[in-house]
Amino acid sequence: MLFLKQIRASGFKSFADLTVMDFNYDMTGVVGPNGSGKSNITDAIRWTLGEQSTKTLRGSKMDDIVFSGNNEKKAADVAEVTLVFNNIHENFSSIKSDIVEITRKFDKNTRESEFYINSNKCKLKDVQSIALEAGLTRSSIAIISQGTVANFTESKPETKREIFDDAAGVSKYKKRKKETLSKLEKATENLTRLEDIAREISRRLPNLKRQSKKALEYQQKVNELKNIELYILTKDLRVLSNRIEELRVEKIEYETQIKKLTNEINMSQDEVNLIIDKDAEDNQKLSELNAKFNSLVQKIANLKVRKQKAELKEQENLNTKDQDEYRATLVKKQFDERQISIKSEKDKIAKAEDSLLELKEKYDYYTGKYNEIYKEIETIRTAISRINIQIETIEHRKKTALNSYQDAISAILNNQKQISGVVGVLKTLINVKEEYQIAISVTASGHMNSLVMKTDQDVKKAIEFLKKNTNLGRVTFLPLNTLTPNLINLVQKQLLEKSEGFVGFANELVEYSNDISKAVEYALANIIVVQTYDDAINLAKNTNFRFNIVSLDGQRILPHGAIIGGSTKNANIFAKQNSLNQDNNLDELKNKIDALEQKELTRTKELTEYKTANDNLRDQINDLNGIIRNAKNNLFNWTENLKELSDEHKSLTGKDLFTGIFSRSEESESITLSRQISELEIQRDEVQIEINSISFKRTQSMEKQKEMNSANSLKRSELDELKTHAGSINTEYNVLLQRRITIIDRLSNGYQITEETALTMDVPEIKDEQVARERIIELTTYIQNIGNINMDAIEEYKTEKERFDYYDQQIKDIYDAKEKLESIILDIDIAMESQFKQIIEDVNKALPDVFSKMFGGGYAELIYTDPDNILETGIDIKIFPPGKKITNLNLLSGGEKSLVALSVLFAILKAKPLPLVILDEAEAPLDPVNVERFARYVRHFSDNTQFIIVTHREGTMTQCDSLFGVTMQTKGITKIINVKLVEVKNLH
Numbered sequence: 001m002l003f004l005k006q007i008r009a010s011g012f013k014s015f016a017d018l019t020v021m022d023f024n025y026d027m028t029g030v031v032g033p034n035g036s037g038k039s040n041i042t043d044a045i046r047w048t049l050g051e052q053s054t055k056t057l058r059g060s061k062m063d064d065i066v067f068s069g070n071n072e073k074k075a076a077d078v079a080e081v082t083l084v085f086n087n088i089h090e091n092f093s094s095i096k097s098d099i100v101e102i103t104r105k106f107d108k109n110t111r112e113s114e115f116y117i118n119s120n121k122c123k124l125k126d127v128q129s130i131a132l133e134a135g136l137t138r139s140s141i142a143i144i145s146q147g148t149v150a151n152f153t154e155s156k157p158e159t160k161r162e163i164f165d166d167a168a169g170v171s172k173y174k175k176r177k178k179e180t181l182s183k184l185e186k187a188t189e190n191l192t193r194l195e196d197i198a199r200e201i202s203r204r205l206p207n208l209k210r211q212s213k214k215a216l217e218y219q220q221k222v223n224e225l226k227n228i229e230l231y232i233l234t235k236d237l238r239v240l241s242n243r244i245e246e247l248r249v250e251k252i253e254y255e256t257q258i259k260k261l262t263n264e265i266n267m268s269q270d271e272v273n274l275i276i277d278k279d280a281e282d283n284q285k286l287s288e289l290n291a292k293f294n295s296l297v298q299k300i301a302n303l304k305v306r307k308q309k310a311e312l313k314e315q316e317n318l319n320t321k322d323q324d325e326y327r328a329t330l331v332k333k334q335f336d337e338r339q340i341s342i343k344s345e346k347d348k349i350a351k352a353e354d355s356l357l358e359l360k361e362k363y364d365y366y367t368g369k370y371n372e373i374y375k376e377i378e379t380i381r382t383a384i385s386r387i388n389i390q391i392e393t394i395e396h397r398k399k400t401a402l403n404s405y406q407d408a409i410s411a412i413l414n415n416q417k418q419i420s421g422v423v424g425v426l427k428t429l430i431n432v433k434e435e436y437q438i439a440i441s442v443t444a445s446g447h448m449n450s451l452v453m454k455t456d457q458d459v460k461k462a463i464e465f466l467k468k469n470t471n472l473g474r475v476t477f478l479p480l481n482t483l484t485p486n487l488i489n490l491v492q493k494q495l496l497e498k499s500e501g502f503v504g505f506a507n508e509l510v511e512y513s514n515d516i517s518k519a520v521e522y523a524l525a526n527i528i529v530v531q532t533y534d535d536a537i538n539l540a541k542n543t544n545f546r547f548n549i550v551s552l553d554g555q556r557i558l559p560h561g562a563i564i565g566g567s568t569k570n571a572n573i574f575a576k577q578n579s580l581n582q583d584n585n586l587d588e589l590k591n592k593i594d595a596l597e598q599k600e601l602t603r604t605k606e607l608t609e610y611k612t613a614n615d616n617l618r619d620q621i622n623d624l625n626g627i628i629r630n631a632k633n634n635l636f637n638w639t640e641n642l643k644e645l646s647d648e649h650k651s652l653t654g655k656d657l658f659t660g661i662f663s664r665s666e667e668s669e670s671i672t673l674s675r676q677i678s679e680l681e682i683q684r685d686e687v688q689i690e691i692n693s694i695s696f697k698r699t700q701s702m703e704k705q706k707e708m709n710s711a712n713s714l715k716r717s718e719l720d721e722l723k724t725h726a727g728s729i730n731t732e733y734n735v736l737l738q739r740r741i742t743i744i745d746r747l748s749n750g751y752q753i754t755e756e757t758a759l760t761m762d763v764p765e766i767k768d769e770q771v772a773r774e775r776i777i778e779l780t781t782y783i784q785n786i787g788n789i790n791m792d793a794i795e796e797y798k799t800e801k802e803r804f805d806y807y808d809q810q811i812k813d814i815y816d817a818k819e820k821l822e823s824i825i826l827d828i829d830i831a832m833e834s835q836f837k838q839i840i841e842d843v844n845k846a847l848p849d850v851f852s853k854m855f856g857g858g859y860a861e862l863i864y865t866d867p868d869n870i871l872e873t874g875i876d877i878k879i880f881p882p883g884k885k886i887t888n889l890n891l892l893s894g895g896e897k898s899l900v901a902l903s904v905l906f907a908i909l910k911a912k913p914l915p916l917v918i919l920d921e922a923e924a925p926l927d928p929v930n931v932e933r934f935a936r937y938v939r940h941f942s943d944n945t946q947f948i949i950v951t952h953r954e955g956t957m958t959q960c961d962s963l964f965g966v967t968m969q970t971k972g973i974t975k976i977i978n979v980k981l982v983e984v985k986n987l988h
Helices: 037-048 124-134 145-154 156-169 170-318 322-402 405-415 433-446 456-468 490-497 514-524 534-544 577-583 586-653 669-751 753-760 769-785 792-855 894-911 930-939 954-959 982-988
Strands: 005-008 019-020 027-031 079-086 098-106 111-118 120-122 141-147 422-425 452-454 475-479 500-506 527-530 548-552 860-866 875-880 917-920 946-950 962-969 971-981
Touching: 005 037, 005 930, 027 037, 027 954, 037 079, 037 141, 037 860, 037 917, 037 946, 079 475, 098 124, 098 456, 111 156, 111 475, 124 170, 124 875, 141 145, 156 170, 156 875, 170 322, 170 405, 170 586, 170 669, 170 753, 170 792, 322 946, 405 422, 405 456, 422 514, 422 917, 433 514, 433 527, 433 548, 456 475, 456 946, 456 962, 514 917, 534 962, 548 577, 548 917, 586 669, 753 982, 792 860, 792 894, 860 894, 875 894, 894 930, 930 946, 930 954
Parallel strands: 027 946, 027 962, 141 917, 452 475, 527 548, 917 946
Antiparallel strands: 005 019, 005 079, 079 098, 098 111, 111 120, 422 452, 500 527, 860 875, 962 971
C-alpha cells in the first residue's frame, strides 16, 4: 500500500537545493556510501512529523538542520520539508482529504518553526496529533534505525512497552490522558485557588451584607424622604407662589390707595396752606384797616368836639335873635346837613353800584373759569383713573410674567443701570405663532427663561452682582459673542424635511431679530417639530433616536429614546408673554399719568384760587348789596325828612329851601364840621364794612381750614391704617418670598429641579399631608442619627456576592469537570488496558511463527512484568532459539538480537499492519542468509505496508521495487538518483 507519496526538501541538512523524492512503489530502498546523506531522509521525515530532539536528529542544536554551506554554495537561512501522504484509507482520520501535505519550516535567524497542514498554518501539536493518528510517532516501530534494533533486546521493559503502546493505538490515549490529567491538575489548582477566594469572600460577605442592608435601608429612607419632601416642596411652592401673587396684587392695591390718599392729603394740605397764607394777608390787611378805622373814629370824635364847640358858640350868637329866626336857621342848618348826607349817600350808592357791577363781572368770569377748570379736572381724574386701571392691569400681567422668572433674573432686569449688556429674557425676544407655542414650550422651556447678554464680560458683571446678593440664586446666561450652536448639517436637514408629518425646525418657526440669532439657534436649532405623536415616533425610529422631536400637541421624544408626554395644561409659557408684549407702552402710560397728575395739581391750585377769589367776590358783592340797600333806605328816609324840613322852614320864613341858593360862605363852622364828620363817617363805615367782610371771610376760612384739617386728620388715620396693613402684607410677602427662595434652593441643590419645572411637574399625590410632614421629621431624624453609612457597601456587596456566586458556580463547575475528567481518565484507562492487552495477545499469536521462521525454529513470547497493573506494566520477551537455552537476552549475538527485534516488528505488522515503516540500516548486523530472509519478510508485508529501507545490503536491495541512490558529488550537498528495479526485473 502506497502511503507516503513524496518528500520535498530544501535547505534541510545536506539538501541544499530543492530535492524531490517521489515514492511510486511499496518497497523502496535508499542506498549510497556512508556520509552521502542517506539518513538525512529519515531525519527529514522525523523532523517534519514534529521531532523536537536535536539529538535524535543527530545534531547539537536546531540550527544544525539548516544547510551550513560549502566553498561553492552559501549557507541557507531556512530549512523546509514537505511530506505528501495518500489519505484514501483515512489513516489521518481527522482530515477529510485524499491527500495530506505536512510542511515544516525553520528560520535560523528568528529561530522559529512554522507548521502547515495542506498549506494551512497550524501548531506543532496539530502535526503531532495527526502523526499519532497514523502511528508515526518517535517511539513507534514506523521508523526503525540500526540503533533501535540493536537496543531493543537490551532496553528496559518500560521502554519496550512504548513500541506496543503505539502499535495498540494507546499512545493517543496516553496523550489524551496526559492532557486530561493536566487539565485535572489545573482544575484542582484552580479549585484550591477558587475555594480560597470564595472562602475569603464568604468571610467578608456577612459584614458587607449588614452594611449593604443598612445602606439600602438608608437609601430607601432617603428616597422616601425625597418623594415626600418633593411633594411637600412642590405643593408648598405652588401654594406660596399663589399666595405671593395674591399678596403682590394686594400690595399694588394698597400702594395705589396709599399713593392716591397721600396725593389727596398733600393737595388738601396745599389748599390749607393757601388758606393760611391768605388768612395771614387778610390779618395784615385787617390790622391796617383797624388802624385806619381807629384813626377815622378819632378824627370824627375830634371834629364832633369842635362841632359841639362851634354849635355852642353859634347858639350863644343866636340867643339875641328871634326865636323863629333861630328855628329857621336851625332848620336850614339841618336841611343843609341832610342835603350833604343825601349827596354823600348818593355818591356812596353810585360808587357801590359801580363796584358791584365790576365785582359781578369778575364773579361771572371767575365762575366760568371755575366751572371750566372743574370740568377739566374731572376729565383729568377720569383719564388718570382709566390709565391707572391700564397700568395696574399691565403691571399685574408683567408681575405675573416676571413672577415665573427666577428672583435673580428679576433683580438683573430691575438693575440694568448697574448691569450693562442685558438684551432680555429669551422668551420675551421672540414671537411664536399660536400653533407652535405648545411644541416649543415643552421642549425649550429650560432655555426660554435664559438671559440673553451681549458679551461674556457683561455676564461677568451680572455674576458679580448676583454674588453680592447671595439670596438671589443663579441664572443661565446666553452671551451672544461666545455661543456656538450645534446645527444639524444640510444633508441631514434635507433628509429630515422629507419625513412624513415634518413641520419644521423650531428655530425656523419663530420670529426674532438677527442680533439674537445665535441664542435662538442655540436653544431651538436641534428641535424638530412634527404634526403628530405617530410622526414623532416614526421619525425617531428612522433616525435611531438621535434627535429631539416634538409633536404640535407637545408629546416629546428625547435623544436615546426617552418619551415625555401627557397633558399640556399650563405648559404654554408664551400665553402671558404675548399679552404682555401687546401692552409694552407702560412707560408711556406712566408718563401720561405724571403729566396728567401735574396738570391736575396745577388746575386744582387754579381752581382753589378761583374758588377763593369767588368766595371773596361773593362776600364783597353781598357787602355792597347791603351797603346799597342801607344807603337807599337812608336816602329815602332822608329825602322825606328833607321835605319836612323844607316845609317847616317855609312855614317860618315863607322861603322854599329847595329853591334857595346858599353860598359856601354863608355856611357856618358847625355845618362845615358836620359835613366833614359825615364824610369821615362814610369813610369809617366803608372801612368797617371792609373789616367786617375780611373778618367774615377769615371766620369762614378758619372754619374751612378746621374742616380740612379734620378731614386730613381722618385721611392721615386712614393712611396710617393703610400703611399698617400694607406693612403687614409686605412683611408677609417678604417672609413668603424668603420661604420660596429656601424651597427653590432646596429643590435646586437637593434635586436639581428648577422652579419652573417644579411648578409644572407631576408628583405622586399624598393623601394625608400632616402624616407626610410628620414622616419627614421622622425620616430626617432617622437619617441624622443613623451614623456612618457605607453607601459603597451596596455595590460592594452586590459585586462580592456576584463574585462569590460566580466562584461558587465555578467551584461547582470544576467539581463537575473533575468528575467528568476522572470519568474520562477511567474510560481512557479501560480503553488503554483493553487495547494494550489485545495487541499483546495478537502479537503473541503471531510472534512464535515469525520467530520460528526468522530463527529457523525456536519459540518467543511477550510477558508482562506486572500482570496486575496492565496500565503501568513493562513488556519483556522470552525467547527460546533452536538448540539453545537463553536465560539472558544480553547473551545473544548482535545478529540474534537484531533477529529478535525484527521478529517482534514483523509480529506487530502481522497483528496490526502500519501504513508506513522506515528501516534505517535495521538489517546491518545480519549475515547474508538472514538478510535475504529479512528482505523476503519485508516483501511479504509490503502488500499492506509501505517500506522505505535505508540499506547497504545487496539481499535487501534485490527485493526493492525502486532504489534511490544517494551521492555527494559536491562536498556537503546530497544528490538523489532514482532507479526503478521493478522495471529492470520485468525486462529479465
